[in-house]
Amino acid sequence: MTDKIYEIVSRVLNIPISQITEDSGQEDMEAWDSFNVYVLLDEIESAFNVRFNLDETIEVKKVSDLRNLLKRHGAV
Amino acid sequence: MLREQKLSHYINKSKSLNIEKQEKKIRVALLGSFTLNGMEETLRVKCSEIGTGCSSYVSGYNQYNQEILNDDSGLYRFQPDITFLIIDVRSVLGTTYHSPYTISETERKQIIEKKAGEVSRLVKTFVKKTDSKLVISNLQVPSYSPYGIYETKTSYGLREMVLEFNSMLNSLAKTEESVYVYDFDGFVRKYGERNIFDFRQYFIGDIKVSFDYIPHLMHDWMGYIKAALGLSRKCIVLDLDNTLWGGIVGEDGFEGIKLGSNPSGRAFTEFQNVLLGLHKRGIILAINSKNNYDEAIRVIKEHPDMVLREEHFASMRINWDDKVLNMKEIASELNIGMDSLVFIDDDPVNREFVRINLPQILTVEIPDDASQYAETLMDMNDFDLLKITEEDIGRGRMYLQDRQRKEFERSATDLGEFLDQLDIRLTIKSANDFTIPRISQLTLKTNQFNLTTKRYQEEDIRKLANQSDYWVGCAQVEDKFGNNGITGVFIVKKESKTEWLIDTFLLSCRIMGRKIEDGVLGYILQKAKESGVQTVKGEFMPTKRNQPCENFLSDYGFSKESGHWSYSLSNAIKIPTHLKLSIDQ
Secondary structure: OOOHHHHHHHHHHOOOHHHOOOOOEOOOOOOOOOOHHHHHHHHHHHHHOOOOOHHHHHHOOEHHHHHHHHHHOOOO | OOOOOOHHHHHHHHHHOOHHHOOEEEEEEEEEOOOOOOHHHHHHHHHHHOOEEEEEEEOOOOOHHHHHHOOOOHHHHHOOOEEEEEOOHHHHHHHHHOOHHHOOHHHHHHHHHHHHHHHHHHHHHHHHHOOOEEEEEOOOOOOOOOOHHHHHHOOOOHHHHHHHHHHHHHHHHHHOOOEEEEOHHHHHHHHOHHHHOOHHHHHHHOOOOOHHHHHHHHHHHHHHHHHHOOOOOOEEEEOOEOOOEEOOHHHHHHHHOEOOOOHHHHHHHHHHHHHHHHHHOOOEEEEEEEOOHHHHHHHHHHOOOOOOOHHHEEEEEEEOOOHHHHHHHHHHHHOOOHHHEEEEOOOHHHHHHHHHHOOOOEEOOOOOOHHHHHHHHHOOOOOOOOOOOHHHHOHHHHHHHHHHHHHHHHHOOOHHHHHHHHOEEEEEEEOOOOOHHHHHHHHHHOOOEEOOOOOOOHHHHHHHHHOOOEEEEEEEEEEOOEEEEEEEEEEEEEOOOOEEEEEEEEEOHHHOOOOHHHHHHHHHHHHHHHOOOOEEEEOOOOOOOOHHHOOHHHHHOOEEEOOEEEEEOOOOOOOOOOEEEEEEO
16 A cells, blocks of 8 residues: 555655655755645645644655654644 | 635646647736735646636736836736736735724725725736736735724724725726726635635745635636636526426426425525526526426426526427437527537436537536535636626527527518518627627627637727728627627728728627628628729638638629639629618717
8 A cells, every 4th residue: 555645745746656755855856845845735734634833834844754743643 | 615626736737738739828927915826827727628728927926016017027028818916905904904093094094095096006007018908806805803893883994994995996997998806805705714814824935825725716717718718608508307496397296396485496496596697697598308398398387486487598408309419409599609508407427428429518517416506506607708798688688589580480481581571770880989898709709600710809909990901890780579789790901092801700690691791791892892992802711610601702702812702892792682781880
């Protein structure tokens, strides 16, 4: 089974799922820009039915940050 | 509520569009006082869904003033067809937004006058510098006031300030032909302030329309784009059972169907009322239903709770034939293209059947729940027109007259006799403030009897009408059954003292088959001859739709010479004798 986070990142940023790792993020993905990251967060929130606070939102720089946040909210 | 895709769907899809391949094109500019990311992507995808290649331009963040004031700005170099300007209430009011009551009522009035004056000057500058249409969003009336419950007792309070600003925008749009006000406040009322304005997104990136609602906003804006492209739909074809009323008349009987004052009946009554409202402003209604004619027509004629009656339907196909066949007959009876039709049927199988066979028809994905029918119809942006003319409002009556005319035609023994007895009065009118909106509308909408299918916006027609080397006119047709209004348009280019070229010649499909075209063309030729012209040239530019006028020029007597059709004015000029021609300058 493919990882749900990867699936969403792949769909929202339009990147093949095979290219996504825990370290993927603003450093190595062009599509991960200052706007798209918020679109991505918005979709992650709907998909996992959570809501991050403002500071958490700003923290997210790569996929592993997303996973940690979701863990903190008990969503994964 | 309108079902929409997520914003990311549009952002992704916009990357793989091929706008060159699309038949129609439009250039759209977006200007705003906050972050507009995601909007152009959504518009480009929505345009491609209606076969239109959309090129877009987005101004720099909060750069709308400079873009409009500077002659050489990216905006003007882009040459948009349509420009959307959205400024928000926080930017306009500044500190007054949070603290309106630290200043006096007089000062609050002065602020609104000053701000509205600034925007008005900006809009007028824009209008002077470009031919683009401008759609300016009004301001959202804030739900919060520091005065709380006392707000509505306050003279010229925060909400009144914003309402006053909005009303000044409306006045501007009434005087500036190419300016439209988008009711952003209405949009926020519809979907809710707390949904549209997400504080977190605002803090993060000055995003003032939240991601989930950008597609809804763009859906509304597409109404302007569709109207500007002439893609507005003209006719709604309706099923009967479980669409106009609840239940199946063939099984439940006249008394058993749901309509009227019980809860499930009210859903259908509401739907019919919305349809009636559209009909009264010019949308044609028709029926395509599998039913026993006698049973169904009895409901339409006699059921006490029916809102729509026989007189509201321009065409009725109530039979056991297949729906695609019926649809073709309806289009041909009403003489309108499939791409003018909208089909509403509760049965997904019927919908799929029509969608596959007649993809040009807009088949609406109506929800299973009848309580959502009315709002589904109200959410559609396919009936929007940039201008609603007298002809639009009177269209329903005209189609009724058409039905009477057809019955009369069947009773007449031959065509000549029929045309004579119709008592047709053809009035040629020049382009003026009253006729220009309709002339433009006809060039944008007419597909069948249209020699060159050149599309002209109102501003274009106004320009041509003022040029001495162009002659723009139109034709109004009346007969014993009523007035068809302005239903023909011609544009002639006076290329030289001896040669004129017919740039545009079109007739509304409503009046085809009565030799009106020969009357209008004859008049053009007569006028040319009086002006000393020797030859009038014409062109037929074939499209998928304009076969009805393919042989018009040759049938009249034009001959083909070096790529053009031409008519030497030494020949006789024929004007059919059954037409009473008059000129109204």
